[in-house]
Amino acid sequence: DGKVYTIKLREGVKFHDGAEFNAEAVKKSIERQLEPNRNSDMPYASFVFGEKEAGNGVETVEAVDPTTVKITLRAASTPFLKNLAMALASPIVSPAAIDAATPGQPIAEPKGTGPYKFVDWTKGASVTLVANDEYWGEAPKVKNLVFKIIAEGNTRLTSLMNGECDIISSVDPSSADQVTSNGFELFSEDGMTINYMAFNTETGKCTDQEVRKAVAQAINVEEMVQAIYGDYATVANSVMPTWMAPYAKDVKQTAYDPEAAKKALADKGITSLQCITYTTARPYNQKGGSQLANMIQGYLSEVGVDVSITEYDWTTYKTKVQTDPYDICFYGWTGDNGDPDNFMNLLADTNWSMNVAHFQDDEYKALIAQGVDTPDGDERDAIYLKCEEMVAEKQPWVLISHSKNLLGINPKVKDFYYHPTGVAFFKGVSKEA
Incomplete structure:
Protein backbone atom coordinates (compact mmCIF):
# COMPACT_ATOMS: atom_id res chain seq x y z
CA ASP A 1 0.00 0.00 0.00
CA GLY A 2 3.03 2.31 -0.20
CA LYS A 3 3.02 2.90 3.56
CA VAL A 4 5.65 0.50 4.92
CA TYR A 5 9.39 0.88 4.25
CA THR A 6 11.75 -1.83 5.47
CA ILE A 7 15.38 -0.72 5.44
CA LYS A 8 18.38 -3.04 5.78
CA LEU A 9 21.35 -1.35 7.42
CA ARG A 10 24.99 -1.79 6.47
CA GLU A 11 26.71 -4.03 9.00
CA GLY A 12 30.00 -3.38 10.78
CA VAL A 13 29.65 0.41 10.84
CA LYS A 14 30.54 2.41 13.94
CA PHE A 15 29.70 5.93 15.02
CA HIS A 16 32.59 8.34 15.56
CA ASP A 17 32.43 7.69 19.31
CA GLY A 18 32.85 3.95 18.79
CA ALA A 19 29.19 3.05 19.36
CA GLU A 20 27.57 0.52 17.03
CA PHE A 21 25.48 1.88 14.18
CA ASN A 22 22.30 -0.17 14.43
CA ALA A 23 18.52 -0.10 14.15
CA GLU A 24 17.97 1.28 17.66
CA ALA A 25 20.25 4.23 16.86
CA VAL A 26 18.38 4.94 13.62
CA LYS A 27 15.07 4.71 15.48
CA LYS A 28 16.24 7.20 18.12
CA SER A 29 17.53 9.69 15.51
CA ILE A 30 14.26 9.65 13.58
CA GLU A 31 11.97 9.71 16.59
CA ARG A 32 13.62 12.88 17.91
CA GLN A 33 12.21 14.59 14.80
CA LEU A 34 8.67 13.23 15.21
CA GLU A 35 5.88 14.96 17.13
CA PRO A 36 5.96 15.87 19.99
CA ASN A 37 9.77 15.60 20.24
CA ARG A 38 10.73 17.96 17.41
CA ASN A 39 11.61 21.59 18.08
CA SER A 40 12.05 24.85 16.17
CA ASP A 41 15.66 24.01 15.29
CA MET A 42 14.38 21.18 13.07
CA PRO A 43 12.74 23.03 10.15
CA TYR A 44 12.91 19.93 7.95
CA ALA A 45 11.16 17.68 10.47
CA SER A 46 7.59 18.39 9.38
CA PHE A 47 8.70 18.53 5.74
CA VAL A 48 10.17 15.01 5.79
CA PHE A 49 8.41 13.21 8.61
CA GLY A 50 4.99 14.83 8.33
CA GLU A 51 2.35 15.92 10.78
CA LYS A 52 -0.22 13.81 12.58
CA GLU A 53 -2.89 16.50 12.30
CA ALA A 54 -2.46 16.52 8.51
CA GLY A 55 -2.76 12.73 8.38
CA ASN A 56 0.62 12.27 6.70
CA GLY A 57 4.18 11.36 7.53
CA VAL A 58 5.69 8.76 9.83
CA GLU A 59 3.42 6.92 12.23
CA THR A 60 5.90 4.47 13.75
CA VAL A 61 9.58 3.51 13.58
CA GLU A 62 10.50 -0.03 14.63
CA ALA A 63 13.86 -1.70 15.22
CA VAL A 64 12.93 -5.15 13.90
CA ASP A 65 16.40 -6.52 14.61
CA PRO A 66 19.87 -4.90 14.90
CA THR A 67 20.14 -4.35 11.14
CA THR A 68 16.49 -3.83 10.12
CA VAL A 69 14.36 -0.72 10.51
CA LYS A 70 10.68 -0.63 9.60
CA ILE A 71 9.03 2.74 9.03
CA THR A 72 5.24 2.90 8.74
CA LEU A 73 3.60 5.98 7.21
CA ARG A 74 0.10 7.31 7.80
CA ALA A 75 -0.36 7.70 4.04
CA ALA A 76 1.56 6.75 0.91
CA SER A 77 4.37 9.18 0.01
CA THR A 78 6.17 8.96 -3.33
CA PRO A 79 8.96 11.40 -2.31
CA PHE A 80 9.62 9.75 1.07
CA LEU A 81 12.76 7.81 0.09
CA LYS A 82 14.21 10.84 -1.70
CA ASN A 83 13.45 12.91 1.38
CA LEU A 84 15.25 10.43 3.63
CA ALA A 85 18.34 10.81 1.44
CA MET A 86 18.50 14.59 1.96
CA ALA A 87 21.58 15.76 3.85
CA LEU A 88 19.52 17.93 6.21
CA ALA A 89 16.56 15.61 6.57
CA SER A 90 17.34 12.59 8.69
CA PRO A 91 20.81 12.90 10.23
CA ILE A 92 21.62 9.65 12.04
CA VAL A 93 23.84 10.35 15.03
CA SER A 94 25.13 8.39 17.97
CA PRO A 95 22.51 7.97 20.71
CA ALA A 96 25.06 9.27 23.22
CA ALA A 97 25.36 12.54 21.23
CA ILE A 98 21.58 12.97 21.39
CA ASP A 99 21.50 12.29 25.12
CA ALA A 100 24.35 14.76 25.74
CA ALA A 101 22.63 17.60 23.86
CA THR A 102 20.82 20.38 25.71
CA PRO A 103 17.05 19.78 25.34
CA GLY A 104 15.57 21.98 22.63
CA GLN A 105 18.99 22.92 21.23
CA PRO A 106 20.97 21.65 18.23
CA ILE A 107 23.44 18.84 18.91
CA ALA A 108 26.62 20.80 19.60
CA GLU A 109 28.98 17.82 19.20
CA PRO A 110 27.51 15.46 16.57
CA LYS A 111 28.88 11.95 16.20
CA GLY A 112 27.92 10.45 12.86
CA THR A 113 29.30 7.63 10.70
CA GLY A 114 30.77 9.62 7.81
CA PRO A 115 34.29 9.98 6.38
CA TYR A 116 34.99 13.05 8.56
CA LYS A 117 34.61 13.46 12.32
CA PHE A 118 33.54 16.58 14.17
CA VAL A 119 36.31 18.44 16.02
CA ASP A 120 35.12 21.96 16.79
CA TRP A 121 32.29 24.41 16.13
CA THR A 122 32.96 28.07 16.83
CA LYS A 123 29.53 29.58 16.23
CA GLY A 124 29.49 32.18 13.49
CA ALA A 125 33.15 31.55 12.65
CA SER A 126 34.14 27.99 11.75
CA VAL A 127 33.56 24.25 11.83
CA THR A 128 36.55 21.89 11.95
CA LEU A 129 36.52 18.24 10.89
CA VAL A 130 39.19 15.52 10.77
CA ALA A 131 39.40 12.36 8.65
CA ASN A 132 37.71 9.31 10.19
CA ASP A 133 40.31 6.55 10.24
CA GLU A 134 37.58 4.02 11.04
CA TYR A 135 35.36 4.97 8.09
CA TRP A 136 33.65 1.93 6.57
CA GLY A 137 34.19 3.02 2.95
CA GLU A 138 37.07 4.39 0.92
CA ALA A 139 39.29 6.51 3.16
CA PRO A 140 39.16 10.30 2.65
CA LYS A 141 42.20 11.82 0.91
CA VAL A 142 42.48 15.02 2.95
CA LYS A 143 43.23 14.87 6.67
CA ASN A 144 41.67 18.13 7.87
CA LEU A 145 38.70 20.21 6.74
CA VAL A 146 37.95 23.68 8.04
CA PHE A 147 34.76 25.49 7.04
CA LYS A 148 35.04 29.22 7.65
CA ILE A 149 31.95 31.39 7.85
CA ILE A 150 32.74 34.63 5.97
CA ALA A 151 29.55 36.54 5.27
CA GLU A 152 30.97 39.32 3.10
CA GLY A 153 31.67 38.42 -0.53
CA ASN A 154 34.77 40.58 -1.09
CA THR A 155 36.31 39.23 2.10
CA ARG A 156 35.78 35.67 0.86
CA LEU A 157 37.38 36.55 -2.45
CA THR A 158 40.39 38.13 -0.76
CA SER A 159 40.71 35.05 1.44
CA LEU A 160 40.92 32.85 -1.69
CA MET A 161 43.43 35.14 -3.39
CA ASN A 162 45.66 35.23 -0.30
CA GLY A 163 45.69 31.45 0.08
CA GLU A 164 43.77 31.60 3.36
CA CYS A 165 41.21 29.16 1.98
CA ASP A 166 40.99 26.82 -1.00
CA ILE A 167 37.33 27.03 -2.02
CA ILE A 168 34.81 29.85 -1.67
CA SER A 169 31.08 29.62 -2.29
CA SER A 170 28.57 32.23 -3.48
CA VAL A 171 30.95 34.15 -5.73
CA ASP A 172 29.37 37.47 -6.69
CA PRO A 173 28.70 37.40 -10.47
CA SER A 174 30.54 40.71 -10.82
CA SER A 175 33.64 39.04 -9.31
CA ALA A 176 33.64 35.98 -11.59
CA ASP A 177 36.23 37.43 -14.01
CA GLN A 178 38.44 38.39 -11.09
CA VAL A 179 38.54 34.76 -9.97
CA THR A 180 39.77 33.43 -13.32
CA SER A 181 42.09 36.33 -14.15
CA ASN A 182 44.02 35.64 -10.96
CA GLY A 183 44.63 32.02 -11.89
CA PHE A 184 41.83 30.42 -9.90
CA GLU A 185 39.11 28.14 -11.27
CA LEU A 186 35.48 29.22 -11.46
CA PHE A 187 32.91 26.50 -10.89
CA SER A 188 29.78 27.57 -12.76
CA GLU A 189 26.86 25.21 -13.16
CA ASP A 190 23.07 25.49 -13.14
CA GLY A 191 21.80 25.15 -9.62
CA MET A 192 18.57 23.63 -8.39
CA HIS A 402 17.28 30.46 -11.13
CA SER A 403 20.93 30.91 -10.25
CA LYS A 404 24.13 29.27 -11.35
CA ASN A 405 26.24 27.92 -8.51
CA LEU A 406 29.44 30.00 -8.57
CA LEU A 407 32.47 28.93 -6.57
CA GLY A 408 36.13 29.95 -6.69
CA ILE A 409 38.63 27.10 -6.39
CA ASN A 410 42.39 26.91 -5.89
CA PRO A 411 43.73 24.91 -8.88
CA LYS A 412 45.68 22.70 -6.46
CA VAL A 413 42.35 21.23 -5.32
CA LYS A 414 41.43 18.15 -7.35
CA ASP A 415 38.12 16.33 -7.90
CA PHE A 416 35.92 18.85 -6.09
CA TYR A 417 32.31 18.98 -7.26
CA TYR A 418 29.48 21.12 -5.94
CA HIS A 419 26.26 19.14 -6.18
CA PRO A 420 23.09 20.90 -7.45
CA THR A 421 21.52 20.27 -4.03
CA GLY A 422 24.10 22.60 -2.49
CA VAL A 423 25.96 19.73 -0.82
CA ALA A 424 29.72 19.33 -1.17
CA PHE A 425 31.16 15.83 -0.76
CA PHE A 426 34.83 15.98 0.28
CA LYS A 427 35.66 12.29 0.62
CA GLY A 428 37.32 12.02 -2.82
CA VAL A 429 38.82 15.53 -2.87
CA SER A 430 42.60 16.02 -2.68
CA LYS A 431 45.03 18.94 -2.69
CA GLU A 432 48.44 19.10 -4.31
CA ALA A 433 51.31 20.16 -2.08
Missing part, protein backbone atom coordinates in the same frame (compact mmCIF):
# COMPACT_ATOMS: atom_id res chain seq x y z
CA THR A 193 17.25 26.90 -7.05
CA ILE A 194 14.49 29.49 -7.07
CA ASN A 195 14.95 33.13 -6.03
CA TYR A 196 11.69 34.93 -5.27
CA MET A 197 9.88 37.81 -3.63
CA ALA A 198 7.13 36.64 -1.26
CA PHE A 199 3.96 38.48 -0.31
CA ASN A 200 2.61 38.16 3.20
CA THR A 201 -0.76 36.62 2.30
CA GLU A 202 -1.92 36.39 5.93
CA THR A 203 -1.69 39.96 7.27
CA GLY A 204 -0.96 43.44 5.92
CA LYS A 205 -1.69 45.02 2.56
CA CYS A 206 -1.03 42.04 0.29
CA THR A 207 -3.67 39.63 1.52
CA ASP A 208 -5.72 40.67 -1.53
CA GLN A 209 -4.77 38.64 -4.62
CA GLU A 210 -5.53 41.61 -6.87
CA VAL A 211 -3.03 43.75 -4.95
CA ARG A 212 -0.39 41.04 -5.33
CA LYS A 213 -1.08 40.87 -9.07
CA ALA A 214 -0.79 44.63 -9.41
CA VAL A 215 2.53 44.74 -7.53
CA ALA A 216 3.82 41.95 -9.78
CA GLN A 217 2.74 43.93 -12.85
CA ALA A 218 4.92 46.85 -11.69
CA ILE A 219 8.13 44.76 -11.70
CA ASN A 220 10.19 44.20 -14.85
CA VAL A 221 11.66 40.86 -13.81
CA GLU A 222 13.62 40.26 -17.01
CA GLU A 223 15.32 43.66 -16.83
CA MET A 224 16.04 43.21 -13.13
CA VAL A 225 17.63 39.76 -13.53
CA GLN A 226 19.89 40.93 -16.35
CA ALA A 227 20.93 44.06 -14.44
CA ILE A 228 21.79 42.24 -11.21
CA TYR A 229 23.04 38.81 -12.32
CA GLY A 230 24.02 39.15 -15.98
CA ASP A 231 24.83 35.73 -17.45
CA TYR A 232 24.88 33.97 -14.09
CA ALA A 233 21.13 33.51 -13.62
CA THR A 234 18.08 32.88 -15.79
CA VAL A 235 14.64 34.46 -15.51
CA ALA A 236 12.30 32.14 -13.64
CA ASN A 237 9.15 31.21 -15.56
CA SER A 238 8.54 28.37 -13.13
CA VAL A 239 9.04 27.61 -9.45
CA MET A 240 11.22 24.69 -10.51
CA PRO A 241 14.46 24.95 -12.52
CA THR A 242 14.30 24.58 -16.29
CA TRP A 243 15.76 21.06 -16.24
CA MET A 244 13.28 19.61 -13.72
CA ALA A 245 10.03 18.00 -14.83
CA PRO A 246 7.30 19.12 -15.08
CA TYR A 247 8.81 22.48 -16.02
CA ALA A 248 6.77 24.28 -18.66
CA LYS A 249 7.94 27.64 -19.91
CA ASP A 250 4.45 28.42 -21.16
CA VAL A 251 3.15 28.76 -17.60
CA LYS A 252 1.99 32.36 -17.77
CA GLN A 253 3.51 34.55 -15.08
CA THR A 254 2.12 38.03 -14.50
CA ALA A 255 3.32 40.26 -17.33
CA TYR A 256 5.06 43.61 -16.79
CA ASP A 257 2.42 46.31 -17.20
CA PRO A 258 3.19 49.41 -15.12
CA GLU A 259 0.17 51.38 -16.34
CA ALA A 260 -2.23 48.63 -15.28
CA ALA A 261 -0.34 48.30 -12.01
CA LYS A 262 -0.59 52.03 -11.27
CA LYS A 263 -4.35 52.10 -11.83
CA ALA A 264 -5.06 48.92 -9.85
CA LEU A 265 -2.92 49.96 -6.88
CA ALA A 266 -4.51 53.42 -6.84
CA ASP A 267 -7.98 51.84 -6.96
CA LYS A 268 -7.03 49.64 -4.02
CA GLY A 269 -5.62 52.59 -2.07
CA ILE A 270 -2.14 51.09 -1.86
CA THR A 271 0.40 53.90 -1.45
CA SER A 272 3.04 52.21 0.70
CA LEU A 273 4.45 48.75 1.45
CA GLN A 274 6.75 47.44 4.15
CA CYS A 275 9.67 45.29 2.93
CA ILE A 276 12.27 43.26 4.81
CA THR A 277 15.27 41.65 3.16
CA TYR A 278 18.63 40.00 3.85
CA THR A 279 22.11 41.27 3.07
CA THR A 280 24.05 37.99 2.99
CA ALA A 281 24.82 36.10 -0.24
CA ARG A 282 22.74 32.96 -0.70
CA PRO A 283 23.16 30.05 -3.15
CA TYR A 284 20.02 31.14 -5.01
CA ASN A 285 21.01 34.81 -4.84
CA GLN A 286 24.75 35.49 -4.76
CA LYS A 287 24.12 39.23 -4.50
CA GLY A 288 22.02 39.14 -1.34
CA GLY A 289 18.60 40.79 -1.18
CA SER A 290 19.57 44.47 -1.01
CA GLN A 291 19.80 45.11 -4.76
CA LEU A 292 16.54 43.26 -5.38
CA ALA A 293 14.77 45.34 -2.73
CA ASN A 294 16.19 48.59 -4.08
CA MET A 295 15.23 47.83 -7.68
CA ILE A 296 11.71 46.81 -6.69
CA GLN A 297 11.47 49.96 -4.58
CA GLY A 298 12.28 51.88 -7.77
CA TYR A 299 9.73 50.04 -9.90
CA LEU A 300 6.98 50.56 -7.33
CA SER A 301 7.79 54.24 -6.87
CA GLU A 302 7.01 54.66 -10.57
CA VAL A 303 3.47 53.41 -9.95
CA GLY A 304 2.86 55.56 -6.88
CA VAL A 305 3.85 53.13 -4.11
CA ASP A 306 6.48 53.99 -1.50
CA VAL A 307 8.43 50.94 -0.25
CA SER A 308 10.24 51.11 3.10
CA ILE A 309 13.13 48.63 3.34
CA THR A 310 14.61 47.07 6.47
CA GLU A 311 17.74 44.93 6.04
CA TYR A 312 19.21 42.19 8.23
CA ASP A 313 22.09 39.76 8.06
CA TRP A 314 20.91 36.25 7.18
CA THR A 315 21.02 34.80 10.70
CA THR A 316 18.88 37.63 12.08
CA TYR A 317 16.63 37.62 9.03
CA LYS A 318 15.62 33.99 9.48
CA THR A 319 14.07 35.00 12.81
CA LYS A 320 12.62 38.30 11.59
CA VAL A 321 10.55 36.67 8.82
CA GLN A 322 8.82 34.68 11.55
CA THR A 323 8.33 37.49 14.08
CA ASP A 324 8.16 40.88 12.34
CA PRO A 325 5.44 42.46 10.18
CA TYR A 326 6.05 42.88 6.45
CA ASP A 327 4.11 43.10 3.22
CA ILE A 328 6.88 41.76 1.00
CA CYS A 329 10.11 39.93 1.69
CA PHE A 330 12.80 38.08 -0.22
CA TYR A 331 13.67 34.42 0.09
CA GLY A 332 14.67 31.45 -1.99
CA TRP A 333 15.21 27.73 -2.06
CA THR A 334 17.86 25.25 -3.03
CA GLY A 335 16.26 21.94 -3.97
CA ASP A 336 17.29 18.98 -1.85
CA ASN A 337 16.59 15.93 -3.97
CA GLY A 338 15.17 16.67 -7.43
CA ASP A 339 11.60 15.78 -6.53
CA PRO A 340 8.93 18.35 -7.52
CA ASP A 341 7.29 18.03 -4.11
CA ASN A 342 10.50 19.42 -2.61
CA PHE A 343 9.80 22.76 -4.31
CA MET A 344 6.03 22.93 -4.54
CA ASN A 345 5.35 21.74 -0.98
CA LEU A 346 6.93 24.93 0.37
CA LEU A 347 3.68 26.82 -0.22
CA ALA A 348 1.68 24.21 1.67
CA ASP A 349 3.95 24.15 4.72
CA THR A 350 2.64 25.50 8.04
CA ASN A 351 6.18 26.25 9.22
CA TRP A 352 6.63 29.96 8.45
CA SER A 353 10.42 29.58 8.26
CA MET A 354 9.77 27.52 5.12
CA ASN A 355 6.62 29.26 3.85
CA VAL A 356 7.36 32.97 4.32
CA ALA A 357 4.30 33.90 2.25
CA HIS A 358 2.08 32.27 4.92
CA PHE A 359 0.14 30.92 1.93
CA GLN A 360 -2.60 28.52 3.02
CA ASP A 361 -4.93 27.46 0.23
CA ASP A 362 -7.09 24.35 0.56
CA GLU A 363 -7.17 23.66 -3.18
CA TYR A 364 -3.39 23.96 -3.41
CA LYS A 365 -2.91 21.71 -0.37
CA ALA A 366 -5.19 19.11 -1.95
CA LEU A 367 -3.05 19.11 -5.09
CA ILE A 368 0.11 18.70 -2.99
CA ALA A 369 -1.46 15.78 -1.12
CA GLN A 370 -2.45 14.21 -4.44
CA GLY A 371 1.07 14.66 -5.81
CA VAL A 372 2.58 12.97 -2.79
CA ASP A 373 0.27 9.95 -3.22
CA THR A 374 0.73 9.57 -6.97
CA PRO A 375 3.57 7.38 -8.36
CA ASP A 376 6.23 9.05 -10.52
CA GLY A 377 5.16 9.54 -14.13
CA ASP A 378 3.05 11.72 -16.41
CA GLU A 379 0.06 11.79 -14.07
CA ARG A 380 2.20 13.07 -11.21
CA ASP A 381 3.94 15.63 -13.44
CA ALA A 382 0.53 16.97 -14.48
CA ILE A 383 -0.40 17.55 -10.83
CA TYR A 384 2.68 19.65 -10.18
CA LEU A 385 2.11 21.56 -13.39
CA LYS A 386 -1.31 22.52 -11.95
CA CYS A 387 0.50 23.65 -8.81
CA GLU A 388 2.79 25.82 -10.94
CA GLU A 389 -0.23 27.37 -12.66
CA MET A 390 -1.90 28.05 -9.32
CA VAL A 391 1.21 29.81 -7.98
CA ALA A 392 1.16 32.01 -11.10
CA GLU A 393 -2.55 32.72 -10.65
CA LYS A 394 -2.73 33.26 -6.87
CA GLN A 395 0.59 35.13 -6.83
CA PRO A 396 1.97 34.34 -3.33
CA TRP A 397 5.42 34.84 -4.89
CA VAL A 398 6.95 36.90 -7.68
CA LEU A 399 9.35 34.45 -9.30
CA ILE A 400 12.69 36.10 -10.05
CA SER A 401 15.51 33.80 -11.12
